[in-house]
Amino acid sequence: MQGPSLCLFSWLGTVEYLSARSLQDSLVGLVHDGESPNTLLILEHPHVYTRGRLSQAEHLLSSEDELAASGVPVHDTDRGGQVTYHGPGQLVGYPIINLRDWSGGPLKYVRTLEQTIVDTLADFGIPAHTEQGLTGVWTTAGKVAAIGVKISRGVSFHGFSVNINTDLSWYRHIVSCGIADRPVTSMSRLLGEKVDQEAVRYSLVYRFGRAMGMRMSEVSPSEFVLAEE
Template structure:
């Protein structure tokens, strides 16, 4: 039986969105060329709104000028999906994975959803997917968003899980273009703040199980 593929994971702390994007672009090239193993970047962004390929102008409820005045940028991206929020109290995961011998885009997105469902289950949260929608949900609302891009067979961008997120930051957008459903967080679902480090390690374990990979923790120094 073949040995599971090696995947490096690393917690980067708080990283500006554009810096994280530049790091992803570099790793996509390295993974494609075989110069780097699959890598799962785990981090938190300062307040930012990002617009995916399907984003509509009317889903940004405050002007970019208003948001810029409060120190919150809005960036266009090439990932799938629509507009979303990233900020403190949220776990962002950017897996850079070569899918050529692993499976196609649909299998990959559905696997990421299951990784998140299983992670939330480790904390007693009953989460699920929704037919025709991307992401992860609880009865209280959407708790995790997913948006990916695949270039030359390598997947990047990824997912965001609301842990202790201040949900009032979603008031400036129509999250993921869905007008009739709220967003929620682990803290809301559990009625208390959640240990973010514990969530990270649960997610790494669930990522390994669902992706069929052997995870090894890397040092943040590899990105410097």
């Protein structure tokens, strides 16, 4: 009887957005060709705004020039979803997964990512839920996690972000995920104290492995070559 498929994971620390994107592109090809196992990249980005395929110009409330003057780039990307923010205090996960070998398609995959985050938050005493017709993870105080993925030749990339100790004031520059009437929140705001980010990372890896039915194995960040900005 065949056991759970292998998924490597690694904490890469702080990585510029375009460098992480380049790494994902290379891994998608390797995973597709069977030259690398499924991989979950866990990292943090410096301040950056990204626009998904459904983004609308009016959802960026400050001009790109204004943001650039503050040293904050805006990047267009081919993931699903609309405009979002990444930055310090936020956990970003990029699963590079061969869905052809997994027991489910894109919709089930997104729902599994949502459930992974709901279960992770429960480990820290935070009730969270999904909402009909919306993607991501929600609490009574607002959205705490965003999801935007792309599937290329049966392999997933891009992924999710969870606000842990995020400075939520950075969301003032955007209509987050195109939803104007719903606030964003963070684990630290919900709990009223700073949260151990390493503990969240390991809880999430465990929950991800369980939800996906995969055997998780940690590897050194040195296994991955990051492109220079």
